[in-house]
Amino acid sequence: MDGIKFIKEGFLTTIQDLGRYGFQKFGMPVSGAMDSYSLKTANWLVGNPRESACFEITFQGPEIEFHCETVIGLSGAPMQASLNGNTLQSDTSYRVFRGDILRTGIVQQGVRSYLAIAGEIEIPEVMGSKSTYLRGRLGGFHGRKIEAGDEIAIKPSGFSDVRQLPYEFRQFFSTSQTLRIIPGTEVSYFELSGITSFLTSEYTVSPQNDRMGYRLSGQAITHKSGADIISSGITNGSIQVPGHGQPIIMLADHQTVGGYTQIANIVSVDIPLVGQLKTGDKIHFRETSLQEAHDLIEKQEQLFKNLYLL
Amino acid sequence: MTEYNTQILPSGDSAILVRFSEQISESINRKVISFRNNLEQINLPGIIETIPAYASLMIIYNPLIVSFKILYREIKEILDKTKDETLSKSRTITIPVCYDSTFSMDLQEVSQQTGLSPAEIIKIHYSSTYRIFMLGFTPGFPYMGETDERIACPRKSTPRQAVPEGSVGLAGRQTGIYPIESPGGWQIIGRTPLKIFNPGSENIFLLRAGDIIQFKPISISEFESISKTQ
Numbered sequence: 280m281d282g283i284k285f286i287k288e289g290f291l292t293t294i295q296d297l298g299r300y301g302f303q304k305f306g307m308p309v310s311g312a313m314d315s316y317s318l319k320t321a322n323w324l325v326g327n328p329r330e331s332a333c334f335e336i337t338f339q340g341p342e343i344e345f346h347c348e349t350v351i352g353l354s355g356a357p358m359q360a361s362l363n364g365n366t367l368q369s370d371t372s373y374r375v376f377r378g379d380i381l382r383t384g385i386v387q388q389g390v391r392s393y394l395a396i397a398g399e400i401e402i403p404e405v406m407g408s409k410s411t412y413l414r415g416r417l418g419g420f421h422g423r424k425i426e427a428g429d430e431i432a433i434k435p436s437g438f439s440d441v442r443q444l445p446y447e448f449r450q451f452f453s454t455s456q457t458l459r460i461i462p463g464t465e466v467s468y469f470e471l472s473g474i475t476s477f478l479t480s481e482y483t484v485s486p487q488n489d490r491m492g493y494r495l496s497g498q499a500i501t502h503k504s505g506a507d508i509i510s511s512g513i514t515n516g517s518i519q520v521p522g523h524g525q526p527i528i529m530l531a532d533h534q535t536v537g538g539y540t541q542i543a544n545i546v547s548v549d550i551p552l553v554g555q556l557k558t559g560d561k562i563h564f565r566e567t568s569l570q571e572a573h574d575l576i577e578k579q580e581q582l583f584k585n586l587y588l589l
Numbered sequence: 590m591t592e593y594n595t596q597i598l599p600s601g602d603s604a605i606l607v608r609f610s611e612q613i614s615e616s617i618n619r620k621v622i623s624f625r626n627n628l629e630q631i632n633l634p635g636i637i638e639t640i641p642a643y644a645s646l647m648i649i650y651n652p653l654i655v656s657f658k659i660l661y662r663e664i665k666e667i668l669d670k671t672k673d674e675t676l677s678k679s680r681t682i683t684i685p686v687c688y689d690s691t692f693s694m695d696l697q698e699v700s701q702q703t704g705l706s707p708a709e710i711i712k713i714h715y716s717s718t719y720r721i722f723m724l725g726f727t728p729g730f731p732y733m734g735e736t737d738e739r740i741a742c743p744r745k746s747t748p749r750q751a752v753p754e755g756s757v758g759l760a761g762r763q764t765g766i767y768p769i770e771s772p773g774g775w776q777i778i779g780r781t782p783l784k785i786f787n788p789g790s791e792n793i794f795l796l797r798a799g800d801i802i803q804f805k806p807i808s809i810s811e812f813e814s815i816s817k818t819q
Contacts, residue, residue, distance in 0.1 A: 303640045303649070305794040306725040405788055415728055415769065417788050464598045464606045509613055510723065510732075512640030512647025514604045536642050536725035544601030572602035573652045580653055 281347035282432040283396070285425055289341035289383065294400055294419040295531075296332040299408035303535040309515065310410040310418065313490060313531050313554030314391050316579075317355030320448055321395035323586055324352025324372040326438035332402075332409035334394040334425070340383025341425060345375045349435040350397040354444065356389030356452055356555055370444035372397075389452030389555035397439075401432035412532060413490070448586065455561040458549045461569050463517060465508060465540035473501035473524070477542060482526065482562045490532040493553060495562060499524030500542060510538040516545035516553070518564075528553055546572040548579050597664055603652055607664060610644040613734070617644045618722050622679075622799035624671045633663055641798040642723045643732075679720075681801040684766070684781050686715065686757050687812040692780035695745070699759060699776050702742045713737045714778060715804040719764060721796055729768035729786035729794050733802055736762050748774035755780045757804070782807075782815040 285292075295318065298311025312318035312335055319329045334341075340358055352372035353360060360367040360383045367373060367381075369392070375381070386392060402409055402420055411419025420431060466474065482497035506522040512535060513519070519527045519539040528545065529537070530553060545553065546567060556562070596608045607624065610617045621641050628639065628648070635655025640647040650660055688711045690696065696707045703710065719733035726732075736759060744760045749772060752758070756767040758775025765775055768786035785795040796802070807815070 300649075301638050302728075302793075303638055304724065304798065305729055307728040406793065415788075461599065461601065464600050464608070509611060509643045509645075510725065511606065511608070511642040511645040512600075512604075514601050514647065514649065516601055534725060535640055536723060541600070544599075544604075547602050569599050569602060569657060573657070576602065576652055 280432055281435055282401075282430055283346060284344045285341050285427055285429045285431075286344055286380070287342035288425055288427045288429075289336060290339040291337040292341050292425040293335050293411040293413065294332050294402060294425075295335045295410045296408055297330045298531065299406050299410055299412070299418065302406050303512070306535050307406065308412060308415070308532050308535060310408070310412045310490075311531050312393065314355050314393070314551040316548075316551040317391070317393045317450070319583060320370065320444055321352050321354035321393035324354060324370065324442055324444060325350045325395045325397035326436065326440065327395055327397060329583065329587070331395070332400050333396075334400075336383065336392040336394060337390060339385050340392065340394075342383070343381045345379045345381070346377055347433050347435055348376050349374075349433065350438055350441065351375050351381065352395050352442075353383075353392055354395070355392040355450075356386040358386040358392050359384030370449055372441045374439060374441060390557050391554050396433055398433055398435040398437075401434050414532065445586070445589070448582070452555045454556075454559075455563075456552050456556060457563045457565050458552065459546045459567040459572070460518070460543035460564050461546060461567060461572055463541035463543045464511075466542055468502055468504075468508075468540045469520070469542055470501040470503055473499075474542070476500050477526070478564055478566060482564075484556050484558055484560045484562065486558045488556075488558060490530060492530050492533055493528045493556070495526045495528065497525070500526060502540065506540050507538055508540055510536045513537045513541065514544065516547070516550040517541045518543045518545065530554065546575060548572075548575045595668055597661060599657065600647060603650060605648045605650065605657070605660060605664065606645055607648065607668070608645040613643045613722070615720055615735075618720065618799075620671065621646050624667060625798075627667045627671055628664070631663070631667070633660070635660070642725075679799055679801045681718070681803060682796065683803045683805050684783055685807040685811065685815060686779040686781050686804045687807050687809055688714075688779040689809050689812075691809065692753075692756070693778045695758075695776040696778050698745075699740065699742050699778060703740055705739060710740050710778065711806065713740050714759075714764065715806050719802045721798050721800045721802060723798050724794070724796065727767070727769055727771045729796065730765055731785070731796050731800075731802070732763055732765055734763045736764050738762070742776055744774040745776060748772055752777060753780065755782065755784075757781060780812070782812045782819060784819045
């Protein structure tokens with residue numbers, strides 16, 4: 280059987296695609312890659328469709344033995360990596376053969392790296408997606424993170440080219456990011472001074488950051504009267520502010536409904552940047568318009584379409 | 590109550606929130622559900638999914654397929670049509686619940702808080718029907734209301750680390766069912782043997798927002814025999 284075997288598990292590796300849509304009405308989170316941009320570039324490296332499932336590697340990578348002949352590529356946070364002892368570059372694809380050993384180390388910038396394998400990771404789809412939802416213990420490989428000893432079947436696509444991601448698609452992961460936002464559904468619940476704090480001061484990523492969301496600390500954002508609302512739907516990249524005034528960015532595994540005021544939403548093209556921030560990193564928010572947010576989505580879509588024509 | 594103007598608000602660049610009210614009421618939730626049903630019927634390309642809540646509907650869309658402007662116009666049109674509250678019929682679903690002390694860990698605490706005997710609390714709980722206002726918190730968890738004022742009780746001051754799957758609880762004027770074992774602070778007064786969340790099956794979620802729930806008391810032996818069929 281074609282597949283791969285994990286010799287070492289690393290810090291946290293899960294299988295993710297672009298997420299599980301259509302079930303939020305039942306309270307099912309979407310999940311999917313925290314940095315969906317890098318998942319797509321990783322897939323391009325190995326000739327996969329953009330939305331294919333990859334291994335999302337967090338902080339420190341696994342060691343993998345290949346029991347198949349295929350092509351692999353790493354994108355997202357650059358990390359130490361070698362194939363049979365030879366150094367691998369990020370954003371570049373390589374051929375692998377039976378018995379080859381991929382060793383990955385600690386990320387050098389950013390947080391999350393994506394390993395794409397030409398072909399399919401052969402696990403069942405759960406509600407239309409291969410994404411792992413850890414809290415619900417479903418999707419991915421038996422609903423859990425990858426552990427040493429796991430053997431996972433791979434169906435190689437037959438793709439055998441090696442590629443480098445064009446320069447204009449590469450990312451540099453800084454420890455400080457400016458994220459563009461558009462005002463949220465409860466922006467009118469905040470004092471003007473609270474909104475000013477939010478837009479002009481610096482926020483720090485607190486240790487409470489995971490696939491569900493990032494809690495930030497910084498200048499408190501003040502409400503007019505209260506922080507609680509009747510629970511309503513929330514979306515990826517929305518920024519909630521509970522009573523203590525410290526913002527929380529909702530991310531891939533966020534719950535579907537919440538009862539805190541939402542001050543703003545991060546524009547779609549900037550959400551992947553959040554998943555590359557770690558404890559202590561800095562964030563500034565900058566307001567933009569809905570129109571610009573939509574233009575950015577279209578521009579990025581066009582870029583990816585062109586990339587896939589290469 | 591003053592007239593509330595329904596608001597249509599962008600929630601980021603890929604979602605629109607339609608907010609009907611800032612209060613919880615059955616008639617508002619009915620509006621949310623009829624609006625959702627009407628929206629689903631037109632099957633507009635570009636709408637990915639919707640999330641109904643107590644008094645609002647979140648509509649997730651793909652801006653590459655449908656523009657905000659067009660979606661906004663469609664929503665307005667459907668809202669106008671939904672005004673008369675022509676109700677789509679709700680499903681009524683019977684959920685068997687075993688209130689035996691084996692499962693009803695907090696019945697004594699609720700009894701102390703309400704001054705009612707456990708038997709009275711149980712009877713009051715299964716004697717009404719409840720509306721599912723929304724699902725959330727964990728996959729498939731139904732928020733149902735409103736419960737009789739006499740059995741209203743606060744959440745536990747210290748939430749449990751692990752509430753068993755199927756547990757039926759009270760919190761404020763609401764009642765709910767834990768679809769999977771999870772942490773939680775609701776007062777547990779019974780357990781259902783029905784699997785309301787079944788990721789492996791074709792019918793993954795037994796319940797949906799807008800359903801009417803009728804609880805039916807069962808014995809431990811009935812609990813066990815139903816468990817086997819799940």
